[in-house]
Amino acid sequence: MSPKNLPTQAGLALSLLVAASVGAMIALVPERWRDQTLQWYLDRPFICGFIAMVLLWLLHLAITGNHPWKLVEGEDGRASTSKFQFWLWTAVAIFAYVVITVARVKQQTFEPIDTFPPGLLLAMGFSSATAVAAKGITSSYVSSGKVAKPTAPDGQSLSDLITNDGGDPDLVKFQMLAWTFVALGIFLVSVYEHVYGPKPGLKSLPDIDEALAVLMGIGHGTYVFNKLTFSSVPVVTGLSPSTGSGKPLAIKILGNGFGASTGGSTVTLDGTPVPSGAWADSEITLNLPALNLSGPAWVAGKRVQIGVTVNGLNSNTLPFSY
Numbered sequence: 001m002s003p004k005n006l007p008t009q010a011g012l013a014l015s016l017l018v019a020a021s022v023g024a025m026i027a028l029v030p031e032r033w034r035d036q037t038l039q040w041y042l043d044r045p046f047i048c049g050f051i052a053m054v055l056l057w058l059l060h061l062a063i064t065g066n067h068p069w070k071l072v073e074g075e076d077g078r079a080s081t082s083k084f085q086f087w088l089w090t091a092v093a094i095f096a097y098v099v100i101t102v103a104r105v106k107q108q109t110f111e112p113i114d115t116f117p118p119g120l121l122l123a124m125g126f127s128s129a130t131a132v133a134a135k136g137i138t139s140s141y142v143s144s145g146k147v148a149k150p151t152a153p154d155g156q157s158l159s160d161l162i163t164n165d166g167g168d169p170d171l172v173k174f175q176m177l178a179w180t181f182v183a184l185g186i187f188l189v190s191v192y193e194h195v196y197g198p199k200p201g202l203k204s205l206p207d208i209d210e211a212l213a214v215l216m217g218i219g220h221g222t223y224v225f226n227k228l229t230f231s232s233v234p235v236v237t238g239l240s241p242s243t244g245s246g247k248p249l250a251i252k253i254l255g256n257g258f259g260a261s262t263g264g265s266t267v268t269l270d271g272t273p274v275p276s277g278a279w280a281d282s283e284i285t286l287n288l289p290a291l292n293l294s295g296p297a298w299v300a301g302k303r304v305q306i307g308v309t310v311n312g313l314n315s316n317t318l319p320f321s322y
Helices: 003-028 031-042 045-064 068-072 081-106 118-144 158-162 171-196 210-228
Strands: 235-240 249-256 266-269 272-274 283-288 303-310 318-321
Touching: 031 045, 031 081, 045 068, 045 081, 045 171, 068 081, 081 118, 081 158, 081 171, 118 171, 118 210, 158 171, 171 210, 235 303, 235 318, 249 303
Parallel strands: none
Antiparallel strands: 235 249, 249 283, 266 272, 266 303, 303 318
16 A cells, blocks of 8 residues: 555445444434434534535545645645635635535525525635636746746745745735635624524525725736736845855856856846856756956965846845855
8 A cells, every 4th residue: 555545445444434324313213203313403404514624625635635824825835815715705605615514404495596686796706717817827928937936845824825935924824815704704604694694585696885996906807917917036045055266166046036057147136137057947057267257376365256147137135155
């Protein structure tokens, strides 16, 4: 048994165990108890919604072997804000649909829900359109070399949802998520009111206020526009070695956002482009010449600033002492 397949096999085994347990309950439990059990669940539609989400989680685990959090992972291994909000809306919509359906069954209403409120459809539309647009913009920029998406060394983190690739707070992401959580919270309260309120409304799912939907749309539109105007700046994190003398030295420039190949990018010494050697997204080899750029030999103790320019964008610089 391959260790790689263990998560999938464990998830499949757990799903089969749940299915077998449900089957055994139906087949072995006396009919009177079955009716009581069924009535217990019908009286608790929110628990049924939660169980549905757990079963979907087990199904995903059984098929892919991955935790559902993997669904929100971007190309660089970081948590994607656009995928996360789409994942939230999908999960909450499924949860609400199960809750309302169970409540309808309790009232002996077995017809499917065939009416969906426009505000909810608008929110779901914003959510899916933002996720697709963000994916398309990023993929286009990466393939064209306009943006470099370095792989996150530590994998996903919740902080990725409100920070940029450099780890700095991103107000645009925060705004979109803030309106998303506000809308989701109000929607779930509306679901509760539809089921347990003085005037239950079980003909359709709850709607979302138009003003709130507009505010959500502004947040989503700002996020997509920010994606369209974004440019990734290369970052130099280290030099190896950072000092040296004598014959030509091979210096490794470490960092991220350099791009997979040289293209029109260059290494700079004190702002002057110089030829480079091997080039990768996170490491460049620079063969530092024995003579400086003006011709004479390097003076002992000379310091130069080494940087990288990618598609016209300049990185920070680090000093090299000769």
